[in-house]
Amino acid sequence: MDRQTLLAELPRLRRYARALVGERCAADDLVQDTLERAWARFGQWRADGDLRPWLFAIMHNLRMDQLRKPRLDLVPIDDDVPELPVRANQSDRIEVADLAAALAQLPEEQRAVLLLVTLEEMRYADVASTLGIAVGTVMSRLSRGREHLRQILAGEAPSPQLRVVR
Template identity: 60%
Template sequence: MAVAEPPFTTAAYPEAAELLTALPRLRGYARVLRRNREDADDLVQDTLERAWSRAAQWRGVGDMRTWLFSIMHNLHVDALRRGRLDTVDLNEHTPEVPVAATQGQILVVRDLDAALAVLPAEQREVLLLTALDGLAYAEIAQTLAIPIGTVMSRLSRGRARLRGLM
């Protein structure tokens, strides 16, 4: 008796392996955007669902990671515009960031999380895509659909404001 091959295989979709390697970074970025593990997982799920529904476009995608971040960013912005996202008061909840057990390191991470929350969303997104995901300015510009000069400006202003807050 022959076993039926599952509909998802890397043989049928060679780009799927690239999609799967992007998952940890997608999860990390989603958790920073949503500040809630369940909402972040939902955002990753929605991103993958949208990407999978457009699998025919994969061959035209130059960089799968940038394309996925663009999808995630657009889904997040759409949810913000619809008012579907709940905000989290950082004074009531501890961040869901894995940290070392020392008190000093925990306090630094909490301070950084609080300072990032104060930044305008545009500056925070550019900072996170640069620092956490290591995207180049051109990739960030493509992901957020903004000019590269705007990326550099937001990054500069965001870093300066973050330094002032820290």
């Protein structure tokens, strides 16, 4: 593990964190914590192993710690300040804002699996080892996550609160 290889992983770590956490600064803080822990546990990394799954696993564990701890309240920012990268495209059938809000409504465990499969294009087996769960659990969370997201976007499920202050 050296600086260059870590740097090369940064864009993907940031993308996943952004999609998982939603808010840019909080997501980057998670990435920063991940890098710090990676250096602290550098000795545990097997040089022949892949760096990426190891980093994602570290990030997952940190995120779990974060969710267990009480946190400072986020200030809900209204006035339609876009917090997610928005690429305006009229032909998109799913609107970016709707998708972001729908994604935020998924339970974290479903969101994590869905994002690792979708954004990272990880194999189910790799998702399982990254998150420390069984492959069967990956599949059921993925299936529920996708269905849940589809329902929210189709307006089938009651959507509780669009802006959730967590």
